[in-house]
Amino acid sequence: MVIDKSNMRQVLTDFPQQCREGMGLAKGVTVKGQFNNILVCGMGGSAIAGDLLKMYVTDKPVYVVKDYRIPDFVDQHTLVFAVSYSGNTEETLSTLVEAKNRGAKVVGITTGGQLADLADTLIKVPAGLQPRNAVGYLFFPIIGILYNSGIIEVKNNDLNEMLKVVGDINYFDEKGKELAMKIKDKTAIIYSSATLGACAYRFKCEINENAKSPAFFHVFPEMCHNEIVGFEGMERSKFVILLVRNRSDHERIKKRMEVCKDLFEERVDVEEMTSLGDSLLAKMFSIIYLGDWTSYHLAMWKRIDPTPVHVIENLKRALG
Amino acid sequence: MVIDKSNMRQVLTDFPQQCREGMGLAKGVTVKGQFNNILVCGMGGSAIAGDLLKMYVTDKPVYVVKDYRIPDFVDQHTLVFAVSYSGNTEETLSTLVEAKNRGAKVVGITTGGQLADLADTLIKVPAGLQPRNAVGYLFFPIIGILYNSGIIEVKNNDLNEMLKVVGDINYFDEKGKELAMKIKDKTAIIYSSATLGACAYRFKCEINENAKSPAFFHVFPEMCHNEIVGFEGMERSKFVILLVRNRSDHERIKKRMEVCKDLFEERVDVEEMTSLGDSLLAKMFSIIYLGDWTSYHLAMWKRIDPTPVHVIENLKRALG
Numbered sequence: 152m153v154i155d156k157s158n159m160r161q162v163l164t165d166f167p168q169q170c171r172e173g174m175g176l177a178k179g180v181t182v183k184g185q186f187n188n189i190l191v192c193g194m195g196g197s198a199i200a201g202d203l204l205k206m207y208v209t210d211k212p213v214y215v216v217k218d219y220r221i222p223d224f225v226d227q228h229t230l231v232f233a234v235s236y237s238g239n240t241e242e243t244l245s246t247l248v249e250a251k252n253r254g255a256k257v258v259g260i261t262t263g264g265q266l267a268d269l270a271d272t273l274i275k276v277p278a279g280l281q282p283r284n285a286v287g288y289l290f291f292p293i294i295g296i297l298y299n300s301g302i303i304e305v306k307n308n309d310l311n312e313m314l315k316v317v318g319d320i321n322y323f324d325e326k327g328k329e330l331a332m333k334i335k336d337k338t339a340i341i342y343s344s345a346t347l348g349a350c351a352y353r354f355k356c357e358i359n360e361n362a363k364s365p366a367f368f369h370v371f372p373e374m375c376h377n378e379i380v381g382f383e384g385m386e387r388s389k390f391v392i393l394l395v396r397n398r399s400d401h402e403r404i405k406k407r408m409e410v411c412k413d414l415f416e417e418r419v420d421v422e423e424m425t426s427l428g429d430s431l432l433a434k435m436f437s438i439i440y441l442g443d444w445t446s447y448h449l450a451m452w453k454r455i456d457p458t459p460v461h462v463i464e465n466l467k468r469a470l471g
Numbered sequence: 472m473v474i475d476k477s478n479m480r481q482v483l484t485d486f487p488q489q490c491r492e493g494m495g496l497a498k499g500v501t502v503k504g505q506f507n508n509i510l511v512c513g514m515g516g517s518a519i520a521g522d523l524l525k526m527y528v529t530d531k532p533v534y535v536v537k538d539y540r541i542p543d544f545v546d547q548h549t550l551v552f553a554v555s556y557s558g559n560t561e562e563t564l565s566t567l568v569e570a571k572n573r574g575a576k577v578v579g580i581t582t583g584g585q586l587a588d589l590a591d592t593l594i595k596v597p598a599g600l601q602p603r604n605a606v607g608y609l610f611f612p613i614i615g616i617l618y619n620s621g622i623i624e625v626k627n628n629d630l631n632e633m634l635k636v637v638g639d640i641n642y643f644d645e646k647g648k649e650l651a652m653k654i655k656d657k658t659a660i661i662y663s664s665a666t667l668g669a670c671a672y673r674f675k676c677e678i679n680e681n682a683k684s685p686a687f688f689h690v691f692p693e694m695c696h697n698e699i700v701g702f703e704g705m706e707r708s709k710f711v712i713l714l715v716r717n718r719s720d721h722e723r724i725k726k727r728m729e730v731c732k733d734l735f736e737e738r739v740d741v742e743e744m745t746s747l748g749d750s751l752l753a754k755m756f757s758i759i760y761l762g763d764w765t766s767y768h769l770a771m772w773k774r775i776d777p778t779p780v781h782v783i784e785n786l787k788r789a790l791g
Contacts, residue, residue, distance in 0.1 A: 187507060188532055195696025210543035212508060212532055217693040218665045219721045223530035241723065242692055345538045356697035364704035367687045372562055373537040376515025377676035380782045384684035389709060401539045403561065410789045414782065462700050462734065469730040
């Protein structure tokens with residue numbers, strides 16, 4: 152029996168190519184204005200583009216809103232990106248309308264829907280994927296526009312390195328399978344430094360959506376100040392820790408991870424992975440891509456079709 | 472045998488009085504300057520003051536940093552609060568030094584330590600508590616200074632209502648015990664709307680630290696786009712949901728909670744609580760205070776002394 156009916160394996164295999172295409176989608180597109188800050192509105196698999204932007208761009212204030220309402224400070228000097236793969240996500244449309252009422256210019260990144268009609272500037276991305284599988288289409292146009300508009304710098308080398316790193320598909324396939332076989336029926340908790348926090352969150356969400364399994368995340372050093380105390384009540388049979396190492400982490404965070412690993416292992420098993428590449432972009436996408444493959448293999452092991460998310464569809468129907 | 476050796480029950484009972492005192496700590500203290508944004512640096516039980524500020528103040532951009540480094544955009548036009556109950560939290564001191572090097576003015580909120588020596592403006596708070604039990608001392612001076620400096624508005628009625636709401640100590644004691652008896656050996660997952668997200672996070676952390684038990688959190692509507700799919704793999708014996716209702720939530724979030732509750736209950740038990748009062752401040756602190764009592768009673772049921780956090784102490788020692 153075929154489990155992966157919609158062939159997510161192929162979608163994952165195509166992902167490096169999607170990133171390459173994503174980088175081209177904003178070609179020639181610019182925004183004009185004096186912006187004090189950047190707001191990205193979106194939900195779930197579309198919002199991750201905003202989370203990644205917030206990690207990647209640190210010399211401009213970036214806000215990510217995953218809600219119906221935007222903060223009161225948003226005005227014409229806020230550059231707003233509304234990201235919704237379907238273009239019909241109700242929360243994102245609600246924030247878009249609020250942002251426009253405040254005089255902000257809104258860049259829409261979508262396959263179509265109402266968002267395509269309402270956005271001041273539109274980046275239209277290829278349809279046919281699950282939103283969570285389209286992060287290359289949804290993220291790279293944002294940095295493309297910011298770069299074209301002189302708002303941020305992006306090194307060509309970083310883009311090329313990122314493509315090279317995720318291009319080693321076999322590595323991610325195999326390492327993902329290895330990690331999945333350590334998770335199996337346990338609940339995975341993913342820990343990274345705050346520097347890669349959005350990737351840890353994405354990893355957790357991919358386990359939720361692809362393997363239909365609970366999973367959680369937190370970041371160093373904050374988890375050392377609260378969550379770690381909960382390990383006194385952890386049981387080896389229930390949880391497994393996935394620890395994301397990163398060569399550019401602050402030295403004290405590296406040390407914290409060393410010490411905490413020993414502490415974790417008194418209670419639960421710990422599996423490790425390391426972000427790849429030199430640039431932040433490569434590191435970010437190496438963990439994202441590994442999470443995609445890990446959750447895919449976990450779904451295969453559980454004999455669950457990774458692509459459909461019936462719960463979300465049922466919820467949308469019930470919401471009317 | 473006395474379990475609550477350091478008498479956390481008394482500390483919790485004194486909390487409304489602490490909030491009242493906290494409101495007075497910033498009396499006459501102001502900051503001068505033109506600020507584009509506000510940055511709060513801190514970790515764990517001290518950082519929650521920043522998380523609460525970000526929820527409470529929406530007409531100014533508020534950033535919370537729980538890390539060693541601050542974002543590159545921070546400069547002399549950023550108003551920085553460094554919050555550390557001990558005054559010696561290494562991450563907070565690291566961010567403080569970085570902020571000063573960028574020309575920012577730093578307000579320190581602490582009992583002493585190096586932070587007291589390094590801050591440009593100092594709010595000294597009473598010592599002798601666990602940092603997580605001092606949120607009244609750590610939060611209210613921040614809004615006091617912002618109010619005194621004409622940066623935000625705070626309604627006196629809101630402060631009074633908040634004090635009145637948390638003043639009904641018996642309610643929180645009893646409701647907290649009731650919730651704790653529903654959690655027992657299960658792993659609690661706390662869900663609120665994003666509007667009260669910091670309170671859900673705080674609730675989770677209090678279970679970690681007081682009851683030495685794992686606990687997790689997420690917020691509506693974002694959890695409807697990923698985490699909810701994980702419920703297909705949830706087991707009733709392992710998890711319990713604590714759902715935070717809030718009368719001012721967006722109507723669509725209320726509807727989402729209704730629908731999700733039914734979905735949750737197919738897999739796990741759901742316990743509910745409702746934020747109290749009319750003002751956001753009262754609502755925030757009603758959930759915080761309920762989390763404190765719930766985690767206290769969970770510790771009692773587990774026969775664990777809620778106050779000491781040996782894991783964190785051991786970790787600090789191992790880090791040298």
